[in-house]
Amino acid sequence: MTDLLRKPVAETGKVHDITPASARGPQSPDWSYVGFGLYHLETGETVAEPTGETEVILVLVEGKAKIACDTADFGEMGDRLSVFEKTPPHCAYVPNENSWSVTATTKCVLAVCTAPGKGNHPARRLGPDGIELTPRGKGQNTRYINNIAMEGRDVADSLLVTEVFTPDGNWSSYPSHRHDEDDYPNMTYLEETYYHRLNPSQGFGIQRVYSEDGTLDETMAIKDGDVVLVPRGHHPCGAPYGYEMYYLNVMAGPLRKWRFKNDPDHNWIAQRDV
Numbered sequence: 001m002t003d004l005l006r007k008p009v010a011e012t013g014k015v016h017d018i019t020p021a022s023a024r025g026p027q028s029p030d031w032s033y034v035g036f037g038l039y040h041l042e043t044g045e046t047v048a049e050p051t052g053e054t055e056v057i058l059v060l061v062e063g064k065a066k067i068a069c070d071t072a073d074f075g076e077m078g079d080r081l082s083v084f085e086k087t088p089p090h091c092a093y094v095p096n097e098n099s100w101s102v103t104a105t106t107k108c109v110l111a112v113c114t115a116p117g118k119g120n121h122p123a124r125r126l127g128p129d130g131i132e133l134t135p136r137g138k139g140q141n142t143r144y145i146n147n148i149a150m151e152g153r154d155v156a157d158s159l160l161v162t163e164v165f166t167p168d169g170n171w172s173s174y175p176s177h178r179h180d181e182d183d184y185p186n187m188t189y190l191e192e193t194y195y196h197r198l199n200p201s202q203g204f205g206i207q208r209v210y211s212e213d214g215t216l217d218e219t220m221a222i223k224d225g226d227v228v229l230v231p232r233g234h235h236p237c238g239a240p241y242g243y244e245m246y247y248l249n250v251m252a253g254p255l256r257k258w259r260f261k262n263d264p265d266h267n268w269i270a271q272r273d274v
Helices: 267-272
Strands: 013-018 035-041 046-050 054-062 065-069 072-077 090-094 099-104 108-116 124-127 134-136 143-149 160-166 191-199 204-210 217-223 227-230 244-252
Touching (some): 054 099, 054 143, 108 244, 191 217
Antiparallel strands (some): 134 143
């Protein structure tokens, strides 16, 4: 199995623990920025972690929890019990050289998005206020976006984080695009993770990660709860008829800007749909 596809390592507790060190492999030897953790917590369970040199965005994917850090107490957060309710997520930012704790007040799923921190931003709530479900694309390329911490929100040093809902039968992260060169303003180098969910949960999705020169070309069947690493190349995904797809994107690199180039073979689609 490709090292770009990461399966949950457990059913409860910390089910994903992807760090820059653990992300490195034959197809991602230079991975240095993005980390992604995921907890499945029962009511009353508490987890806590120091941030160290990384900044953290905590996303309550599902459920409710009390969230606090060294410099802020956010109280109880969260309202959607299923991610497919599509309501704006409750999220919190915690800077580097801090620590955070989460106590589940219902059964919950907690995403921990990390990247290098520089100490330029204080701890703060990031949602649901300021997040609005927004359509993108046309026809069978339509999907819906919850921008948690993209470039337009100056809330982090490195992290770019967003949620995407793709209706059944549609494509997403399409036309195929890449952001794997440090060549601003033409393109920015951004590593990226996709945390996937499917509805109904027994479904599957498809994600392809490929380079134009063919040195990287992996097509993966995605199941509910899987994470895909995108170290470079294009990375479209699709949801079969009958199954809607959710993913949580985490991106980071040397510059907190999202600039990409479409695959020349498929750029005509973007030009047509302008």
